[in-house]
Amino acid sequence: MTFLKYLFLRITALLLRGLVRLQGKITSSPDAxxxxxSRDPQRKIKIHVYQPKHEVKGPVPVLINFHGSGYLIHAHGSDDAFCREVSQRTEYTVLDVSYRLxxxxxxxxxxxDAEDVVRWVQxxxxxxxxxxxxxxxxxxxxNIALVIASTSFPKETFRSLLTFYPATEPCLDPATIAAPQAGGQPVPSLMLRIFRACYVQSDIDLRDPRISPGLADPHSIPRNVLVVTAGYDSLADEGERLGRSLQQDPDRHVVCERMDRCNHAWDKMAQKATREWELKCEAYNMAVEMLRL
Known part of the structure; x- marks a missing residue:
């Protein structure tokens, strides 16, 4: 990558981060x-810890969560409600990871960073x-959760994999994908291009499963999988394609659910007493049920 291209991406990222900050500060209330x-002795990886409501004796189950970001937006803490609900309704301790952008x-x-957190847990x-x-x-x-589950560790490492409106095939041309339902506010194709250009700066094949985990060997993905998509989201089809592929294996427990007439990341903006709020509760409840298996 040339210096000028990197400079353009850096300025673009700073502008996008500034626009996100104008929408309000992310607040979270982890227990610790x-x-x-990290593998770099000069660095540490920040995690928010959410403890179970009831004390669990001995080693506890653990859910490792990775927030949305477009690979460039500072959004650690945006999954606070999800992490808290899981910790209050299951025996899982939740570790919400702040990975590099x-x-x-x-x-x-x-x-x-994701691999280092998993190894630390182990x-x-x-x-x-x-x-x-x-x-x-x-x-x-x-995407990050799918990548490390399917390419970084043996299948038996993880009991469950929960994904919400995931980017499973960044190799696709953003101009060729569309939301399955008309209306709403799908992520603009230009934005998807910017996200991808910022994230993948080498000449690696975009079809590499470490970039596009939807193309990974399905047998490498854990047995219990939840895929939640949104009807107004241009990423929905690729997520559902992965879900349908995994459902072909009768030995798996796979739930693939589309939230009709919802935008990408609708759960982060849902207001109480709205349809979006009800669907948020439904999605989080499916996650809790998957963890109870």
Whole structure:
């Protein structure tokens, strides 16, 4: 990548981050904030910790969550409501991960952060139950969760995989994809191009499963999978394509559900006593039920 192109991406990212900040500050209320080691001895990875409502004796199940970001937007803490609900309704401790962002830290930096968190969890046998490690992710975070589940660790590592409106095939030309339902506010194709250009700055094939996990060997993905899509979202078809592929295996438990007439990330803006709020509750409830398996 040339310096001028990187400079353009950096300025674009700063502008987008500024626009997001104008919409309001992200607030969260985790039970604790920890910093865990990364493979880079000069760095630590920030995580928000959500403890179960009732004390669990011995090593606890753990859900590792990755927030949405378009790979470049500072949105750690935006999944606070989801993380809190899971911790209050299950025995899972939830670790919400702040991974590195592009264009300053392009692929594979976020994947490395995700892998480092999983390995750290595996190295804490007195704290976490290694037979009950689950992953979740929203949008770009869903992509990260899918990638590390399907390419970084053996299938048996994770008990469940929960994804919400995930980016499963960034290899697709954004101009050729469309939301399955007309109306709403799908993510503009130009925005998808910017996200991808910031994230993938090398000459790696975009069809590589570490970029497009929807093209990974389906046998490498955990047995229990939840895929939640949104009807007004241009990423819905690729997510549902993955869900249908996994449902072909009778030995799996796969739930693939579309939230009709909802925008990408609708749950982050849903207001109480609205249809969107009811669908948010339904989506989060499906996640809780999957974790109880």
């Amino acid at each position: 904030v920890n910093y865990i080691p 592009s264009p300053e830290n392009p692929f594979p930096a976020p994947i490395h 190295e804490q046998p007195t704290l976490f139950d290694a037979s009950h490690i689950a992953l979740s992710g929203f949008s770009a975070g869903g």
